[in-house]
Amino acid sequence: xxxxxxxxxxxxxxxxxxxxxxxxxxxxxxxxxxxxxxxxxxxxxxxxxxxxxxxxxxxxxxxxxxxxxxxxxxxxxxxxxxxxxxxxxxxxxxxxxxxxxxxxxxxxxxxxxxxxxxxxxxxxxxxxxxxxxxxxxxxxxxxxxxxxxxxxxxxxxxxxxxxxxxxxxxxxxxxxxxxxxxxxxxxxxxxxxxxxxxxxxxxxxxxxxxxxxxxxxxxxxxxxxxxxxxxxxxxxxxxxxxxxxxxxxxxxxxxxxxxxxxxxxxxxxxxxxxxxxxxxxxxxxxxxxxxxxxxxxxxxxxxxxxxxxxxxxxxxxxxxxxxxxxxxxxxxxxxxxxxxxxxxxxxxxxxxxxxxxxxxxxxxxxxxxxxxxxxxxxxxxxxxxxxxxxxxxxxxxxxxxxxxxxxxxxxxxxxxxxxxxxxxxxxxxxxxxxxxxxxxxxxxxxxxxxxxxxxxxxxxxxxxxxxxxxxxxxxxxxxxxxxxxxxxxxxxxxxxxxxxxxxxxxxxxxxxxxxxxxxxxxxxxxxxxxxxxxxxxxxxxxxxxxxxxxxxxxxxxxxxxxxxxxxxxxxxxxxxxxxxxxxxxxxxxxxxxxxxxxxxxxxxxxxxxxxxxxxxxxxxxxxxxxxxxx
Amino acid sequence: xxxxxxxxxxxxxxxxxxxxxxxxxxxxxxxxxxxxxxxxxxxxxxxxxxxxxxxxxxxxxxxxxxxxxxxxxxxxxxxxxxxxxxxxxxxxxxxxxxxxxxxxxxxxxxxxxxxxxxxxxxxxxxxxxxxxxxxxxxxxxxxxxxxxxxxxxxxxxxxxxxxxxxxxxxxxxxxxxxxxxxxxxxxxxxxxxxxxxxxxxxxxxxxxxxxxxxxxxxxxxxxxxxxxxxxxxxxxxxxxxxxxxxxxxxxxxxxxxxxxxxxxxxxxxxxxxxxxxxxxxxxxxxxxxxxxxxxxxxxx
Numbered sequence: 001x002x003x004x005x006x007x008x009x010x011x012x013x014x015x016x017x018x019x020x021x022x023x024x025x026x027x028x029x030x031x032x033x034x035x036x037x038x039x040x041x042x043x044x045x046x047x048x049x050x051x052x053x054x055x056x057x058x059x060x061x062x063x064x065x066x067x068x069x070x071x072x073x074x075x076x077x078x079x080x081x082x083x084x085x086x087x088x089x090x091x092x093x094x095x096x097x098x099x100x101x102x103x104x105x106x107x108x109x110x111x112x113x114x115x116x117x118x119x120x121x122x123x124x125x126x127x128x129x130x131x132x133x134x135x136x137x138x139x140x141x142x143x144x145x146x147x148x149x150x151x152x153x154x155x156x157x158x159x160x161x162x163x164x165x166x167x168x169x170x171x172x173x174x175x176x177x178x179x180x181x182x183x184x185x186x187x188x189x190x191x192x193x194x195x196x197x198x199x200x201x202x203x204x205x206x207x208x209x210x211x212x213x214x215x216x217x218x219x220x221x222x223x224x225x226x227x228x229x230x231x232x233x234x235x236x237x238x239x240x241x242x243x244x245x246x247x248x249x250x251x252x253x254x255x256x257x258x259x260x261x262x263x264x265x266x267x268x269x270x271x272x273x274x275x276x277x278x279x280x281x282x283x284x285x286x287x288x289x290x291x292x293x294x295x296x297x298x299x300x301x302x303x304x305x306x307x308x309x310x311x312x313x314x315x316x317x318x319x320x321x322x323x324x325x326x327x328x329x330x331x332x333x334x335x336x337x338x339x340x341x342x343x344x345x346x347x348x349x350x351x352x353x354x355x356x357x358x359x360x361x362x363x364x365x366x367x368x369x370x371x372x373x374x375x376x377x378x379x380x381x382x383x384x385x386x387x388x389x390x391x392x393x394x395x396x397x398x399x400x401x402x403x404x405x406x407x408x409x410x411x412x413x414x415x416x417x418x419x420x421x422x423x424x425x426x427x428x429x430x431x432x433x434x435x436x437x438x439x440x441x442x443x444x445x446x447x448x449x450x451x452x453x454x455x456x457x458x459x460x461x462x463x464x465x466x467x468x469x470x471x472x473x474x475x476x477x478x479x480x481x482x483x484x485x486x487x488x489x490x491x492x493x494x495x496x497x498x499x500x501x502x503x504x505x506x507x508x509x510x511x512x513x514x515x516x517x518x519x520x521x522x523x524x525x526x527x528x529x530x531x532x533x534x535x536x537x538x539x540x541x542x543x544x545x546x547x548x549x550x551x552x553x554x555x556x557x558x559x560x561x562x563x564x565x566x567x568x569x570x571x572x573x574x575x576x577x578x579x580x581x582x583x584x585x586x587x588x589x590x591x592x593x594x595x596x597x598x599x600x601x602x603x604x605x606x607x608x609x610x611x612x613x614x615x616x617x618x619x620x621x622x623x624x625x626x627x628x629x630x
Numbered sequence: 631x632x633x634x635x636x637x638x639x640x641x642x643x644x645x646x647x648x649x650x651x652x653x654x655x656x657x658x659x660x661x662x663x664x665x666x667x668x669x670x671x672x673x674x675x676x677x678x679x680x681x682x683x684x685x686x687x688x689x690x691x692x693x694x695x696x697x698x699x700x701x702x703x704x705x706x707x708x709x710x711x712x713x714x715x716x717x718x719x720x721x722x723x724x725x726x727x728x729x730x731x732x733x734x735x736x737x738x739x740x741x742x743x744x745x746x747x748x749x750x751x752x753x754x755x756x757x758x759x760x761x762x763x764x765x766x767x768x769x770x771x772x773x774x775x776x777x778x779x780x781x782x783x784x785x786x787x788x789x790x791x792x793x794x795x796x797x798x799x800x801x802x803x804x805x806x807x808x809x810x811x812x813x814x815x816x817x818x819x820x821x822x823x824x825x826x827x828x829x830x831x832x833x834x835x836x837x838x839x840x841x842x843x844x845x846x847x848x849x850x851x852x853x854x855x856x857x858x859x860x861x862x863x864x865x866x867x868x869x870x871x872x873x874x875x876x877x878x879x880x881x882x883x884x885x886x887x888x889x890x891x892x893x894x895x896x897x898x899x900x901x902x903x904x905x906x907x908x909x910x911x912x913x914x915x916x917x918x919x920x921x922x923x924x925x926x927x928x929x930x
Contacts, residue, residue, distance in 0.1 A: 002734070003731050003734035003735065006731075007720065007723075007731060010722070011722070070718060071716065071718035072718050072719070072720060074684065074714055074718070075717075075718065075719065075720070077682075077684055078682055078684070078707060078712045078714075079707060079732070079735040080704045080705070080707040080708035080735055080736065081704065081707075081735060082704060242686075
């Protein structure tokens with residue numbers, strides 16, 4: 001066996017050498033070139049995937065099929081040895097070669113720090129957080145599984161190119177079968193196997209690496225790769241022992257490839273559109289773009305309102321909590337409504353672009369009668385520089401509102417007293433500024449109107465999620481807003497404009513999204529004016545493009561390669577798989593992320609997305625998690 | 631212990647609708663030099679591959695050194711040396727590396743013997759295998775097949791593609807090896823005169839079927855050409871057992887008999903023909919005489 005391993009290793013040497021040579025070239029380019037280094041940071045996962053997959057393919061396809069095509073296989077078969085003793089060293093030599101290339105690649109990545117360019121700040125601090133060996137393992141295990149597929153194909157064919165094609169078809173076919181089964185049987189989908197195996201995304205930020213390098217997932221990945229390797233090696237041995245001149249016709253491979261592609265295109269629409277538990281139970285069109293939902297207990301049991309850009313639409317579930325919701329009254333507001341809140345038994349809406357100078361209007365709506373909501377008063381909030389963007393409207397106490405709006409100067413925090421008449425009077429204002437690297441970034445036109453900030457109120461204090469910092473404002477005395485502290489959240493990094501920073505309070509803990517690295521920062525709010533950092537969730541942020549609400553995380557799922565889904569996660573148990581997949585479906589269905597506040601109503605989850613109100617039935621497990629979080 | 635190095639019984643193997651080996655019964659005595667002759671595609675290589683468990687028979691059984699290849703393939707390969715029709719070796723290795731690599735598969739590898747054979751064939755151990763000529767590569771294959779002192783040497787068309795001189799040297803090496811005691815050599819070839827030179831027994835195979843299996847001299851003796859005078863037409867002779875063909879025109883004709891004996895002469899004379907001379911035939915003519923009647927027959 002040692003002799004054959006030596007022979008195989010010698011034959012693989014140049015392939016491994018080419019792989020490592022590419023790594024050395026990349027390393028050489030990364031050293032002197034800041035520009036290349038910065039660009040490489042953004043595409044490191046692409047490089048890792050390309051080099052890894054190519055190496056796995058090239059090493060695997062030659063193993064047996066190459067010997068058959070050259071005619072040297074008889075040399076081995078006529079030696080006094082068993083098929084296992086032929087295949088074993090062959091597999092091992094390729095696996096070691098693959099490991100060498102993967103390890104070499106990551107050595108190259110770790111050897112030179114990523115430089116973000118402008119200020120020389122290291123941007124790969126997250127990658128450095130992950131031990132090199134763990135990173136190598138995370139990437140190696142799925143690539144080993146891919147290699148084993150090609151190895152199997154090589155064991156049953158007599159042409160390396162056919163083996164490569166067949167291996168790719170088998171690997172993709174397995175994934176495809178899994179996805180199809182997942183569509184048919186939700187329990188299988190809930191295993192989330194592709195996530196364990198293919199969660200390889202490694203931006204320079206290392207976002208997804210943390211998913212994979214948690215011990216649980218690493219163990220799962222190890223088990224899954226081991227199972228695939230065991231299965232493919234057993235099948236290889238069986239085929240090699242019994243069908244020694246087995247040959248797959250090239251036409252069969254072409255047909256299988258076409259069948260796979262055609263199946264991926266044709267089959268999904270033929271499958272059940274969405275499993276019942278994953279589909280919105282009801283979709284209700286709204287008159288304008290939805291901005292969030294508000295529960296209106298004062299108007300009756302099961303009454304709620306959708307805040308839309310045009311105003312307010314009231315619904316009720318009916319006395320039997322039946323769905324779809326019944327449309328009740330509606331009211332329109334001037335300008336473009338961006339946020340709404342319930343205080344003093346009324347709904348307060350904040351609207352932009354309400355005057356010739358583009359100010360902000362706060363509109364109070366009486367909702368005592370769900371069928372006839374009416375505008376009580378409209379108050380102008382002035383004092384902005386240019387056209388302000390509304391970030392949030394929230395309550396400090398039953399009589400005081402807080403309006404957060406961004407203009408050219410910074411973030412205005414205005415405490416407003418809710419008067420009995422429905423008007424508001426400004427009690428105080430605090431201007432919070434922050435040097436935002438995005439303001440000087442290369443995307444000024446994209447920047448315009450981008451709402452990157454977010455505000456959460458809790459126990460009279462405000463938590464402002466800015467571009468790079470979390471700013472804590474003590475608003476327990478609405479007449480005197482005081483900025484108490486700032487907590488740095490992000491390393492300076494230029495990036496594309498992105499959505500608001502997501503935050504939520506659950507169980508007296510403030511969860512704040514940190515984008516680089518993607519993770520959750522948890523702050524204890526026992527003293528709301530002086531939150532204490534209790535920890536960070538070392539994994540990909542479940543808020544990466546998702547929402548936190550009621551202690552649950554709602555985020556787009558990506559485990560289905562032909563569509564998009566929305567999954568719910570428990571922020572208290574970040575290691576866990578999604579609790580529930582709300583829906584899956586082709587992206588053209590038009591589902592996006594929820595806008596504004598979602599609502600938990602009885603055993604249903606409601607949110608607005610674009611100009612629709614979506615109602616999902618929640619399974620018990622999700623209800624329990626929501627109840628626990630609240 | 632069986633007296634046969636190789637024995638097959640009702641061995642069959644087909645590829646698709648083509649029957650490559652058809653009910654083959656073969657016995658190769660130990661210590662013999664056994665020529666396995668047949669035209670290209672007659673089923674020689676298929677038979678050999680079944681003996682080495684490189685192919686599984688559809689039915690029937692084979693025994694090599696008293697062992698069933700399906701169950702004791704490793705043991706058989708330990709005791710058998712094999713040179714394939716077109717020995718494809720690892721070209722990137724040097725001769726020394728390939729010999730060492732091969733040797734690690736055998737407990738009984740005789741390094742000195744292998745080195746001696748390399749010297750005998752004039753093979754430089756430091757030469758890369760891909761730089762060897764075809765003849766040298768064939769000789770190297772022979773070295774690799776002999777390094778572990780096999781009891782049985784199986785050669786599948788060993789001299790195919792070699793020029794005349796190299797072929798003669800190569801066969802001479804085999805002859806030299808034959809002289810070593812107790813070794814059995816089983817080699818297939820379509821070059822009958824080669825086999826005639828070195829083999830003491832031959833089997834003739836055509837379209838997967840065994841046509842003859844006998845000592846060379848006996849086989850040659852079975853087929854004769856008889857020069858006759860005053861014979862009528864061929865149909866007049868067809869009733870004679872062993873009649874194969876009649877050549878020539880006019881008064882003197884040449885009649886070929888397979889399974890020649892005194893009965894054939896008597897039967898010939900009974901037709902009114904006069905036997906002028908009985909001509910001995912070489913193995914090649916014998917082979918042709920055996921095979922010709924089967925050419926063109928269906929195989930499936």
